[in-house]
Amino acid sequence: MTVQIIEVELDRLEDLWSDGLSETYRSYVEALSDHDPAVRPKLGLAASLIEVGLRLQGLGGRAAPPPTLLMGDLCLARGSRLLTEAASKPVQVAFARAIEGLSASAASGKPSAPVRELLLHAFTATE
Amino acid sequence: MQSLHTTVGLAINENEPLLLRDFQKLLERLAPGDAGYEHDDFARRYEIAVDESVNGHAHCRQLLLTGFATLLVEDGKLVLGRWQSVFAVDLDGPRHRELAIQLDGEFAEVARETGNQAQLVELEITRQLMVDPDAVALPMRRLMEAGGKRVRPRLLQLTSLIGPRYDPLLAASLAAAVELLHNATLVHDDYVDESTHRRGRPTVAAAEGAERAIAVGDYYFAKATRIIAEIGPTAVTSTMAEALEAICASQIDDVAMRGAFPGDRSSYVRIVKGKTAALFAAACASGALLSDAPPEVVAALKRYGELLGIAFQMADDVVDFSPSSGKPVGLDIRQRVLSLPLIYAAEDREVGAEVRSLLQGSLGDREVDRVVELVTSSDALRRVGDEARGLVEDALRELEAVELNGLRSTFVSIARSAVDRTA
Known part of the structure; x- marks a missing residue:
């Protein structure tokens, strides 16, 4: 099941898996051990794609070259779509707010909390 | 208030x-400013912010x-003496x-009028940008105030009138979010394409640098998806998320195809379906979903949106060869951006060989000017225009069996105006 989801969801992003995405994914899945096992792979993949996507883009640092930025964009978009499939509405909103906060800090040159910390916190959002 | x-x-x-x-x-x-207020005695207060004002007088x-x-x-007017x-x-x-x-009142009838719908979206966009941090809001405001046809929000508002449940304010909010999302993608596109101008003004990347452009695009991508999640039923959220993913995937394909520039028609259509048509289709479907339209109506409107989106992109490609496009003519050629007129010119019996030869080499001013000359002298622009108009008719045929609540003429006029334009 997990392998199938990952294979399907890595279209155009295959190289990322061996380039750090797999470790990031495993970290999130471990951290989400109290979630429903049926949705854990999708949630873990969503969060790891978003974290890796932001890193690829160079958000808050040096801008990525255009092809890398586009891969980062696809990571964010796919991560968001996976959240619409597997996460509650409050979690979807909390993820979006986390990215808003990170982007606003990056735009104004202010430091922000680590991405993983923010995204793990977003999973705790409730109504 | x-x-x-x-x-x-x-x-x-x-x-x-x-x-x-x-x-x-x-x-x-x-309440004189110098009366001496206990509120201003910070030594006696707790949890004082770093930027706390001496403002006891202001509170009083x-x-x-x-x-x-x-x-x-x-x-629509304030009642004042x-x-x-x-x-x-x-x-x-x-x-x-x-x-x-x-706001409390009856909006449905007033909001049905097209002009009022457009105003509602503009108000909502202004409201959304007003509450954002300046570092992201100012560049986005400059981009959005410079124009834009607002076709996607118009389509969403129009289709939100089809089903039995019409909520004009909700539709306007969702429409504004779609326009923010569209503009967020443009901010990143302009960096990727190294565009210096959009809508006659410097792009965010050109004016503020690549780092800021990435942050602005990300911020509004996230904000738009948040608004959509807050407002939309699950079907709307999913539809929009799928469209956004299609846009991003097709951007990767678009850049990858630049090695085989100018490409062929089938690759062009495949990429444009994601790059442009996906959000048109999602806007049409989302409005209908928001109003609880039946599934077969949602599907027909989605197909209408997709065909219209492809036609719109073709019309855009034609406009890019006109000085009224808002950007320098030939810029897309220099940047090797996907363009159907260029594909057709490269296939043309008379000018094709020279076009292909020029595109294979480095593209300086002289070469770009010559390619523009060859494209405009060939049959390519007329062919693309005819094809776009044909797609509009196909789009309208998708709606023939759909009950459109007396709005058929509006769907027709939006579709035709999307391709019959000079800017």
């Missing part, structure tokens, strides 16, 4: 300059005003302030 600050008051009074000075003096007499003056105002609106004006009185500024407004 409610002030969200304890040092901003609201008042309804006469806007006469001498009277305003009288008001100011009255407030100064009753606010007590003499009010933080709330109820205003009547009739036929001859001498009445509405004041937001900043007693500790000037600085960025926020007011909350709650």
Whole structure:
């Protein structure tokens, strides 16, 4: 099941898996051990794609070259779509707010909390 | 209307300059700035912010005003007496302030009129940008104020009139989110394409740098998806998320195809389906979903949106060869951006060989000018125009069996105006 989801969801992003995405994914899945096992792979993949996507883009640092930025964009978009499939509405909103906060800090040159910390916190959002 | 600050008051009074000075003096007499306020004795207070103002006088003056105002609106206009004006009185500024407004009334009939729908979206976009941090809001405001056809929000609002449940304010909010999302993608596109101008103004990347452009794009991508999640039923959220993913995937394909520039028609259509048509289709489907339209109607509107989106992109490609496009003619050729007129010119029996030869080499000013000349002298622009108009007719045929609530002529006019344009 997990392998199938990952294979399907890595279209155009295959190289990322061996380039750090797999470790990031495993970290999130471990951290989400109290979630429903049926949705854990999708949630873990969503969060790891978003974290890796932001890193690829160079958000808050040096801008990525255009092809890398586009891969980062696809990571964010796919991560968001996976959240619409597997996460509650409050979690979807909390993820979006986390990215808003990170982007606003990056735009104004202010430091922000680590991405993983923010995204793990977003999973705790409730109504 | 409610002030969200304890040092901003609201008042309804006469806007006469001498009277305003009288008001100011009255407030100064009753709560002088130098009267010595316990509130300003920070040594005795807890949890003082770093930027805390010495403003005891401002709080006391606010007590003499009010933080709330109820205003009547009739036929779109404030109901005020001859001498009445509405004041937001900043007693500790000037600085960025926020007011909350709650609207209560009958909007459905008024909002059905096209002009009012467009106004609602503009108001919502303005409202959304007003609450964002300047570092992201200012570049986005400049981009959005420079124009844009607002076709996607128009389609969403129009299709939100189809089903049995019409909520104009919700539709306007969703439409504004879609336009923000579209503009967020443009901010990143312009960096990727190294575009210097859009809508006649410098792009965010050109004016503010790549780092800022990435942050602005990300911020509005996230904000738009948040608004959509907050408003939309699950079907709307999923539809929009799938469209956004299709846009991003096709951007990767678009850039990858630049090695085989200018490409062929089938690759062009495949990429444009994601790059442009996906959001058109999602806007049409989402409006209908929001209004609880039946599934077969949603599907037909989605197909209408997709065909219209492809036609719109083709028309855009034609406009790019005209000086009224808002960007230098030939820029897309230099940047090797996907373009159907260029594909057709490269296949043309008379000019094709020269076009292909020029595109294979490095593209300086002279080469780009020559390619533009060859494209405009060939049959390519007419062919693309005809094809776009054909797709519009196909799009309209998708709606033939759909009950459109008396809006068929509006769907026809939006579709035709999407391709018959010069800018």
